[in-house]
Amino acid sequence: MATRKLYIGRKVRELREANKATQASFAERIGISTSYLNQIENNQRPVSASVLLALAEKFQIDISEISQGDNDRLLSALTEALSDPIFENYAPNLQELKLVTQNAPGFARALISAHQAYRRNSEQLASLDDTLGRGTSASEPTPYEEVRDFFHFVDNYIHALDVAAERLAGELGIGERDSYAAMAGHLDSRHGVRIARADADDDALRRFDAKSGVLFLNPYSPLATRSFQIAFQIAEMEMEAEVAQIARSAEFRTSEAQEICKMGLRNYFAGALTLPYQAFMRAAAELRHDLELMAAHFGASIEQVAHRLSTLQRPGHKGVPIxxxxxxxxxxxxxxxxxxxxxxxxxxxxxxxxxxxxxxxxxxxxxxxxxxxxxxxxxxxxxxxxxxxxxxxxxxxxxxxxxxxxxxxxxxxxxxxxxxxxxxxxxxxxxxxxCRICERTNCLQRAVPPLKRRLVIDKDVRHPLPYRIG
Incomplete structure (x- = not known):
């Protein structure tokens, strides 16, 4: 049986960039030529077994992790898009889809975006909404959807922000002392910003008055929420250059999407500061992912802990896939x-x-x-x-x-x-x-029939569902 060729250029490039290495120095470290590495990173040549072993030995990575060349997020989205009845005359097999997502991810994303626009346009026409009257284009994704997909396809991991947050967390002793007090003291000593209670009738979680240098926090919010809002303010005051650069590089269609992305990036930094990567991953292993114990250990909410667990995607130091x-x-x-x-x-x-x-x-x-x-x-x-x-x-x-x-x-x-x-x-x-893409034929909770499956209607027989799936 022939060995499956591995084209994992993106993952190799991410590993090299995470180690801040040039192609020449990285290639020398794993014992190959620079031209061979360049071809690997551009998916022009597969990775050999000897290169995989060298990567594992030199960078302490799991071979099974890096050799998994399939981008599950992109593959799943592409499979769902191509299950639409408009593609009924085209049924690619799994291997074809993997080749596309591995070697032409940009093309795959473009097709997904086109299908998304088609669905939105069809739904708006079907519901006779007033899109045209509002002057809104039905062919473009909303700013929120653009940003959601941006985080989805970067594995919800932003290396530059994560590393910067972890460095600051180490300086402040986050996870070893009262995080709220540590971050509040940092805001005061470095930026001259003090914390104050918001008015009783102010329902905002956080309100910053730049003129007076006061950050007002809702006194009725849980401590974990108030700590997170302080971390967000630190992101806004110290990470704006990095946040702006990342948002620009995403090339969003509108300024609105770019601003939404910036907000998401500040939130990301805040989460990484209150739950620093290495300390958090160690605690997850020691406490066996007990959400309540981890929340108590870091002074965070259960949702913050659960969300952070899904972002442990640092190349070479990944957590359990969650x-x-x-x-x-x-x-x-x-x-x-x-x-x-x-x-x-x-x-x-x-x-x-x-x-x-x-x-x-x-x-x-x-x-x-x-x-x-x-x-x-x-x-x-x-x-x-x-x-x-x-x-x-x-x-x-x-x-x-x-x-x-x-x-x-x-x-x-x-x-x-x-x-x-x-x-x-x-x-x-x-x-x-x-339900629209689920192939189970005997599910009593089915809300709608699956796409691309024939329905069998028998007027003489009535099952819990009014049809059978052919």
Whole structure:
């Protein structure tokens, strides 16, 4: 049987850049010519076994990690787009799709963007909305969607900001002392900014008065939220050059998208400052990813911890591949990222069989589930309900459910796997990604028929679903 050729140019380039090495010095370190390295990085030549071994030896990386050449996020999005009935006469196999995502990722993203514009245009025409009257183009993604896809396709990891945040966290002793006091003291001593309580009728989480040098924080917000807002202010005052450069390099269509991205980048720095990479990853291993213990250790919220776990994607020093999502009560996915094989659908709500919905029924509890997707992959899924509010009995509260999980091969790294029958296939619930692309034919919770499948209607027989899937 022939060995599959590995084209992993992007990953090799990211590893070299993370080590701040030129092509010449990097090539010399792993024992190949500069021209060969250049061809590898441009996916013109595959990586040989000897090069893989050299990478593992010189940079202490997991061969299975770097040799996984498939970009799961891009592959999932492309597969979903091509499942649309408009492509009914074209059915590429998995190998063809992998070749496209590995060797022509720009083309794949362009096709995904075109399909996204087509869907949006079709939906707007079908609902007879007033898009044309507003002068809005239906063919372009919204600024929010552009930014969401930017973070999605960079693996939700921004190396420059992450490293800078970790360096500052080390100087301030974050994780070893009171983070709130440390960051508040830093703002005061370095920038002359003091912290004050916001007025009782001010519902803003954070309000900065540049003229007086006062950062007003909502006194009714949890301590973790107030700490995060201080970290955000530090990002705004110290990282604006880096934030602006990253946003510019993304080449967004509008200034609005660029500003939304900057906000997201400041949030990223704040998360990386309050939960510094190496210390956080060590705590995750020692505490076996116990969300409550990790939140207590760092003075963070459970959502902040869960989100940060999904960003541990530093080349050469990755954490357990984790998926993370936040879902509202209508089933809409309002945050999503996956470093695992599981990828969330870009359209439609989350699968109703997923335990993330059950979490709303048992607030305050962490719900465990063993789940299997139609492709046979199995996962440990964790979900819990969170409530955001503050300000007393009459204040409005937002309720979400957050989901976190990993492939079952990593389950032993999680305290939540204790007592579960990981070796029993019957212990795994069948779930899907989205009804429109789920191939399960016998799901009683199906909301809509799958695309590209024939429906069989029998007027003489009535099953729970009014059709059979051919």
């Amino acid at each position: 998926f993370f999502a936040r879902i509202d009560r209508a089933g809409n996915i309002t945050k999503r990222h996956s470093a695992a094989k599981l990828q969330f659908a870009r359209f439609g709500a989350a699968c109703p069989l997923w335990n993330v919905h059950q979490a709303f029924e048992t607030p305050g509890r962490i719900i465990r589930q063993l789940a299997e997707t139609p492709d046979g992959a199995r996962y440990l899924c964790i979900a819990t309900e969170i409530s955001k509010g503050g300000g007393g009995f009459n204040a409005p509260h937002r309720r979400y459910s957050i989901a976190l999980g990993c492939e079952v091969t990593y389950a032993q790294d999680f305290v939540y796997a204790d007592g579960l029958e990981l070796g029993s296939r019957t212990a795994f619930d069948p779930i899907g990604i989205s």
